[in-house]
Amino acid sequence: MLIVLLPEDLQEVPQDTTLVHWWRLERDGSLQGEGRDTLNGLKTRFPAERLRALAPATAVSLYRLDMPVRRTASIRAALPFALEDQLSQDLELLHCVPGPRRRDGRLAAAVVEIESMERWQHLFASQQWRVEALIPLPALHADDAPEEGLLVRPSPWPSAVPQALITAPDQEPALIETGMLQLWLRRRLGSLPEAQRVVRASGFSREALGLEDSPDVVFSRDPGTVEVNHALKYCLQPSPPLTLLTGSFATSMAAPPWRKLRPVMVAAGVLVAVMLAQFSLEWMMLASERDRLVAGIQTVFESSLPNSRMVQPVTQFRQVLDGNAAGNTAQRGGALLHEALAVVAQTPNASITQFRATPDEVEIELQLASFAELEALRAGLAARPGLQETLQGADSASEGVTARLKVSRRES
Template sequence: MLIVLLPEQPLLAGATDPALHWWRFEREGRCLESGEDSLNQLRQRFSGERVRALAPASVVNLFRVRLPAQRAAAARAALPYALEDLVSQELDELHIVMGPRRAEGRVSAAVVSHTPMQSWLEAFRQAGMRLEALLPQAALHVEESPDQALLVMPSPWPEQQDQVLVLSAIEEPVLLDRSLASIWITRRLLALEPAEQKLSLAGLSLEELGLTLPDTVEIQAQPVRDQLEPALQRALRNAPPFNLLCGPYAVSMAAPPWRKMRPALIAAGVALALGLAWLTGEHLILAQERDSLRTEIDRLFDRGMPNARRENPAQQFRQTIQGGAQVDPDSGLGPLLHAFFSVLKEHQNAQVSQVRGNLDSIEVELKVASFSELEAIRAGLAAQPGLTENLEGADSENEGVTARIKVQRSGS
């Protein structure tokens, strides 16, 4: 997550891209790094990061008002009219966002002009960055407000050392210039009952603020604590209050559709890569087997048909086997195979398990239904002119008889 602090000056189109303070957090909320870069530089460095921006307190005003309506829809409709006497601009020039109800029953609200809103969003659009939330800077300190009166401390934000953070039990947090702080604080204190006029100072003195207060105001000193890190942690929450990207500026805080599909896309890419690798491996294996088979066919052709010209060995073997039944003793292995299978085709139940041979003889291992069928096959082979057959072995099994027959040319 990338948190960007917007400048007090509007981001004008065509103007120089200013350097913005930023902080980058990991998923668990630990700050990884921070710096100061322009939006274009941030896009180049963190193109895949989710981005939230903080609207400066000098541009966004925070209020608390009483609304009679209890339903959220009715309260949201009545809110602009409750703020009408508190703002100096026309209501149609303002973007008003209703915040949560506070403990005292009043409703919080954030008010900002449409002009800076449009300039901020246009700057992010031109930089090619998707902004998922826009939060008022001062609203991040509301949980640090005291239970009573006022708490004043130096601003924890970078390059805002001339400002003070004023926290109130009954008002929204305010970041003020030190020159204006005395007027604002004095007015808020005098509006309280004498028993409630209390002022806590953390790291500041009355002289530094230019304050001259009556004796009825109780002054307390408090230690200075780091307020920046807790404020940034609140900006990381899943549903932060006062998200200004609502109404006409509404955007979904959900991740883009492609980001939700990223695990599935990665898995699909891995599966596709594995599939391509497997197909490539299979192709190489089949190519090797093809080349080996072609070599073996050529070798068998040269041995079985030594006087024939090799053109298409498989077709030439087929033609030789389908030729006449007469055996030419000098014609190679083909006539032996033809003579054997011409006899075997008369016995449909016989199955050939293995064939081994050379130019002069072949040895066939086959399975037949019975010894009588085996003897019929042997008789058929013996009737072939120019051939002799020998039974090399026979075994009886539950499903038939397994035998090895050797067929060779007469005189071999």
């Protein structure tokens, strides 16, 4: 991640040559590089790096307020009016940003001029570089407050004039020019009860802080130092607690909303890829099974109907089966008629006037000379193995005897 410190006097420098201090951090917070360069140069060197910016202390003021409301929307609506007594400018010219609640239960807030936000917005837009977060520089030291009193140390951050970093348990961190430090301390200590007038300093003597004539102030030296690398880790948080990119500036300068959904999108992409791979594998297996079945059908078709061209094998097989069934039925009915007519042909003076045949039976109408010949014909039919005859009727006339016989297969 790339972190840049915006210049204090941006309006006086052409934006294409604006120099910014920068630090490059790894995910674990280790410092990989630092220096000073233009945004254009940084864009060329680190085109794929995520970018977060630090607003200079001279352009942003931090406050700590008693805000009983808890809803975010209510806090945003009430914040400008809660700050009105502490601000000397018109509220319409200021951008007020609510922050997190501190350990004492009070709300942190930042105030910056809208004009400054617009200049920074234009600076990054000219380089087509989106900023994920814009953090007030003093806010990086919010967790460095002492248990009581004031902690005064030299500022480690680059600036046009030397600055001092002041932290306290009941106030937001502040970066004060060393030339204004004595006046600031005098006013700050004057607002505290006598029991809380405690000052710990590193790099400053009691005389340098203007406390030699303040016997009621407890002064002690602090051996600690401020490390830039440790403070920069504040910027690595997924969502820094106090960022100026809210309201109308949230969409104009911050990273696009979909970037926050990048892990979800990656997971969804992986899931879709796995599902596509699974569907492709199943499709290949089904295609292989289909080819195997087609080859099997073709083999059966060629062996069963060697002289036919396969077009619709199921329909062709059904037609062949239906045709064989019809042929068998016709063959069975023809055999029965042949046997019945063979017996009639052996009978003298017998003639067939009409007949009706089905696959299972034959009805014959005969003309015979006498009943004796009729009985002889019936005896001949009954003598045939597997045949059964039934006399349907007989009439006698001058021409002879007319009879109707039904011949069928005998049930075994």
